[in-house]
Amino acid sequence: DAGVIQSPRHEVTEMGQEVTLRCKPISGHNSLFWYRQTMMRGLELLIYFNNNVPIDDSGMPEDRFSAKMPNASFSTLKIQPSEPRDSAVYFCASSPSTLAQETQYFGPGTRLLVL
Amino acid sequence: GDSVTQMEGPVTLSEEAFLTINCTYTATGYPSLFWYVQYPGEGLQLLLKATKADDKGSNKGFEATYRKETTSFHLEKGSVQVSDSAVYFCALSGNRDDKIIFGKGTRLHILP
Numbered sequence: 001d002a003g004v005i006q007s008p009r010h011e012v013t014e015m016g017q018e019v020t021l022r023c024k025p026i027s028g029h030n031s032l033f034w035y036r037q038t039m040m041r042g043l044e045l046l047i048y049f050n051n052n053v054p055i056d057d058s059g060m061p062e063d064r065f066s067a068k069m070p071n072a073s074f075s076t077l078k079i080q081p082s083e084p085r086d087s088a089v090y091f092c093a094s095s096p097s098t099l100a101q102e103t104q105y106f107g108p109g110t111r112l113l114v115l
Numbered sequence: 116g117d118s119v120t121q122m123e124g125p126v127t128l129s130e131e132a133f134l135t136i137n138c139t140y141t142a143t144g145y146p147s148l149f150w151y152v153q154y155p156g157e158g159l160q161l162l163l164k165a166t167k168a169d170d171k172g173s174n175k176g177f178e179a180t181y182r183k184e185t186t187s188f189h190l191e192k193g194s195v196q197v198s199d200s201a202v203y204f205c206a207l208s209g210n211r212d213d214k215i216i217f218g219k220g221t222r223l224h225i226l227p
Contacts, residue, residue: 004158033214042219043159043204056214091158101147101166101208104215106158 002026004107006092012113018080021110024073025094033104034067034077035091043091049075050098082114117142121205121218128195129226136190136221138179138205146207148172148181148188149215153202162190162203197225 005024013019025032033048047057049069057067064083069075079086089111093104121138128134140146147166151159163172168183177192188205205218 043217045214048214093158101164103149103161103164104159106160108156108158 006107010111016081019082021077023075023092029094031095033093036088038088084114087114117216119218124222127224131194134192134195138188146209149206151204200225
């Protein structure tokens with residue numbers, strides 16, 4: 001079974017441009033999470049969805065960030081306009097259910113560099 | 116709120132040495148506890164977990180015991196290998212939602 005799929009794996013863009021990151025969760029998983037990882041701040045939860053509905057977006061840094069999950073097999077994280085401080089590795093993860101003991105399965109990440 | 120504190124790295128050991136990475140937590144109720152590992156250039160993956168007090172999680176020679184009395188979940192391995200070099204994250208998931216709270220991670224270097 002395929003794991004969590006993220007695209008692109010690497011993205012280099014210029015400040016002010018729109019960036020869209022994509023995620024395909026594991027089939028049958030009900031929860032989806034977006035994280036950002038930097039050396040300075042570590043791993044931060046940005047937003048998570050349950051059954052395609054956003055549950056908690058308190059980690060989204062500002063209005064330039066938005067996330068959608070139009071169906072159970074696809075989610076996007078958009079940054080518009082992008083800034084150099086958005087440079088990070090962005091991970092998507094999915095989980096089979098809402099139970100607290102459930103494991104999260106991470107994708108390989110998208111490495112974003114904003115010049 | 117819930118939180119996880121783990122020892123800062125980097126931790127550098129020689130091959131076959133004994134490993135301990137300390138982790139303590141603050142949470143209401145009875146959280147589930149996890150150790151995730153991140154190898155270079157990859158996403159995090161579950162290493163082991165424990166869902167109730169006194170449970171021991173184990174995998175690939177690593178172990179951790181859920182100690183409610185000391186609110187700890189220390190990671191141990193008796194003999195580390197160069198291939199264990201990675202970043203290790205302690206984490207918890209509380210009763211109220213499906214979020215996992217991650218620690219800041221501990222980078223481990225194993226020298227041959």
